[in-house]
Amino acid sequence: MWRRVATECAVMARHSWRMILSRGAKTSSNNAAAAVDSILLRALKDHYLEVSKMNPPPKVSPPTPFAIIKGALDSHGPVLKRTYGKEEISIYVMRLANVIGGGDDDDDDDGINQLFLHVDISKPGQDESLHFLCGLYPDALGIHSVSMRQKLETSEFLVVSSKYNGPDFENLDERMRDALYSYIEERGINESLFPFLQAWLYVKEHRNLMHWFKSVGLYISEKEEPVKNA
Known part of the structure; x- marks a missing residue:
């Protein structure tokens, strides 16, 4: 699942970038860059939400005495x-x-x-x-x-x-x-x-993937991640 979600995000952004390039002179480079950023942020958000809805497995305790x-x-x-x-x-x-x-x-x-x-x-x-x-x-x-x-x-x-x-x-x-x-x-x-x-x-893999989507989105949008309360 993790591999599929990450791959879909990459394919969506790449396909959208090619569509923008095909418009050529109709779009300035600045507008093209902004459009690509917007598409990527949308993809990241959609996949972040998809992963956030996944049900975690039932809680299991390690065997004693671990x-x-x-x-x-x-x-x-x-x-x-x-x-x-x-x-x-x-x-x-x-x-x-x-x-x-x-x-x-x-x-x-x-x-x-x-x-x-x-x-x-x-x-x-x-x-x-x-x-x-x-x-x-x-x-x-x-x-x-x-x-x-x-x-x-x-x-x-x-x-x-x-x-x-x-x-x-x-x-x-x-x-x-x-x-x-x-x-x-x-x-x-x-x-x-x-x-x-x-x-x-x-x-752990679920948390890592959620953090990856979030941190990449914050970087693209140039926003700082809010500091968690101690």
């Missing part, structure tokens, strides 16, 4: 956290298609049925943390890789490490793979996270 990180919707940092003994576990989420470059997810666009997790497990007094990259689905979780990475602050976004990231997970023997699955499952990393993360990602 807690939502304050401000996660407005950042690129982790979404959930929990402690396990002395360990602190942070979970980052995004669409799997956005990571592996898949372009055929339009049919599932609203469902967001394939998620990609960064699971960061840190311990006090250690400079590095244990990092799992996982694919998460409604009924399963699959590990893509396991590596050691530099420990980050809670609000930071995980970046790809330039260090050796360990062997390909599929090249590990079955006993090692099973042990790693047991390790993260013991810490609550499994398909039970999917309902919350799916709903959370939908809300």
